[in-house]
Amino acid sequence: MVESVNPATGETVESYEDHTEEEALDALDAAVDTFEEWRETTFAHRQSLLENAADVLRERQDEYAELMTREMGKPIEQARAEIEKCAWVCEYYAETAESHLAEEQLSVGPTDSAVVRYEPLGPVLAVMPWNFPFWQVFRFAAPNLAAGNVGLLKHSSNSPGSGQAIEEVFREAGFPEGAFQNLFVGSEVASTLIADDRLRAVTLTGSVGAGQAVAEQAGANLKKTVLELGGSDPFVVLDDAPVEETAAKAAHARLQNGGQSCIAAKRFIVHTDVYDEFVDAFVEEMDSWTVGDPLEEETQVGPQADAELMEELHDQVQRTLDEGAEALLGGEPLDREGAYYPPTVLTNVPRDAAAACEETFGPVAAVFEVESEDEAAELANDSEFGLGASVWTGDPAGRGRAFAKRFEAGCCFVNEYVKSDPRVPFGGVKDSGYGRELSKAGIREFVNRKTLWVNHDLTEGSE
Structure with a gap:
């Protein structure tokens, strides 16, 4: 069981039953199946569902804010602001995903043409922390769902209820069942998922030690990673x-x-x-x-x-x-x-x-x-x-x-304190990690940058 404990009182907020390895792999099966259809949906369809998600967040803002406050102690006013920021990032990618991922024409000579396409990779595992239990997840989920990927979430044991609530947001917004799934699993099951060929990428926000462990596992399996680690x-x-x-x-x-x-x-x-x-x-x-x-x-x-x-x-x-x-x-x-x-x-x-x-x-x-x-x-x-x-x-x-x-x-x-904003890239260097979240840079992290070259001059029978 995973227990959510209120740090202000020491009382148990809720208990959740762990998913078994078999259940986690079943979730990956569902993600793979959903991806095959989700990747073919239009940007207009994804935009509509992201806008729905923003509406759900605002309609249930007080409920979600109180949940995260009870789970990790965030002052309630700041918790409401976090929910609003999650709605903003959904709306941002609803508005910009198509332009951020538009084909780019390249100049390759008078008889040839080339474009770069940005195509989704598939299921992505997100390992997320407790300190911003909604925002950290939404800044991953909104761009990746908009890009045509699907997500699996391993949330912190401090905020299990937040992970479950986020899955419910996407379900209520109309996303297909396998598009975003929350898993109550530990590091061992997460490692099993990372080793599975069907999982295509991993993103983690957490400690340096956690980042090193995930990067090592992902590297051994040739998986793309984005890491946002500590800071001083x-x-x-x-x-x-x-x-x-x-x-x-x-x-x-x-x-x-x-x-x-x-x-x-x-x-x-x-x-x-x-x-x-x-x-x-x-x-x-x-x-x-x-x-x-x-x-x-x-x-x-x-x-x-x-x-x-x-x-x-x-x-x-x-x-x-x-x-x-x-x-x-x-x-x-x-x-x-x-x-x-x-x-x-x-x-x-x-x-x-x-x-x-x-x-x-x-x-x-x-x-x-x-x-x-x-x-x-x-x-x-x-x-x-x-x-x-x-x-x-x-x-x-x-x-x-x-x-x-x-x-x-x-x-x-x-003359401004550091903050994250959907409109600008976010990420670090040195032991603070690598890769970027948010803005155009963030939505392009987990895509296949496919070069498509066409020779327009070759005719049948030419030497």
């Missing part, structure tokens, strides 16, 4: 940045979703000329966020997703403090029921300390003081991760854009 995003504050406004954005960048986001700002790198002013404003902003019951409307920071994750986060904080850092705010689990960790600000962080080198997946900010842009860029890139990065300045078009080019990351923002 730098938030660089230059000496001309508007401090008060930047500090407010910094708190949001760190605390959104309880700090449990791969693209949350985690390392705050601040020029010495504005360091003291920024730290004062940042601590005040972080302290102003309301921690509480995630089902209450005023709550901005809920519990961590489970007690074990909170303990891991606290261990990172303790090791960082032991290595010489100072906690200006927070630094201890809250004395209340549930897995609550408060907004925490660490300063004087040694550059080899845990909070500097590891991904802190919770509301903990490590602040560093630098004396130049060059030092800021060097520290920003001194990480095994390369998912997102942001720079803050009074000259965004000039100085900010020039600095952003120096980041070793996939998603680089100037």
Whole structure:
């Protein structure tokens, strides 16, 4: 059985029976059968069903938002926003899939023609995490269903109900039964699916270790993969940045979703000329966020997703403090029921300390003081991760854009915190993974880029 546990109360939300290996393979059978028909459907038909899915999400927004809040502790207002974003990505690909996948004409000479076609691959396995239990799945599912692929979902054990609900969304929207299927399976059964010749690709959002394991399995079976892994995003504050406004954005960048986001700002790198002013404003902003019951409307920071994750986060904080850092705010689990960790600000962080080198997946900010842009860029890139990065300045078009080019990351923002958006590619470099999701780049990841060449000059009997 898979149990969904409310991290705010410790109570069991629901229990779900695991699928057996035989049932998972039956689901793959159904996916293969459905694909043969689904791949031949028109873009107009797929567009209509994606628009239906957006309608279902909005009609049941409160229900789905409460489900994810109970499963992983997301504040209810943020949960509703996540459902709305899922509806948006469905509508985005309903509007753009056909143009993103249109044949491309190539110039190959006066007597020949060539085009590149973008054709679906088949069944794709998605291994998805708990922190954005609807959005992570929809940003995979919407483009792939629009492209003519079919999907199998292995969701996190923290959010099994969300996986089941997402399958229901697509069924209610009118997608055929085998187009998108949720599986309650563990890693062993997932490995069996990856090894099966009928599964054509795998995408994973998760830890570096999980990504390495899936990439190894998929590589051994010559399967295409897209990996979105961890992040330790730098938030660089230059000496001309508007401090008060930047500090407010910094708190949001760190605390959104309880700090449990791969693209949350985690390392705050601040020029010495504005360091003291920024730290004062940042601590005040972080302290102003309301921690509480995630089902209450005023709550901005809920519990961590489970007690074990909170303990891991606290261990990172303790090791960082032991290595010489100072906690200006927070630094201890809250004395209340549930897995609550408060907004925490660490300063004087040694550059080899845990909070500097590891991904802190919770509301903990490590602040560093630098004396130049060059030092800021060097520290920003001194990480095994390369998912997102942001720079803050009074000259965004000039100085900010020039600095952003120096980041070793996939998603680089100037005077804005890092976020995913259906209209732009999303993904990282280094240990943050490879491949891209969203936009035209995302829908083209799991397709056959087929070259079709025609010689128009060859006549029968010619030599």
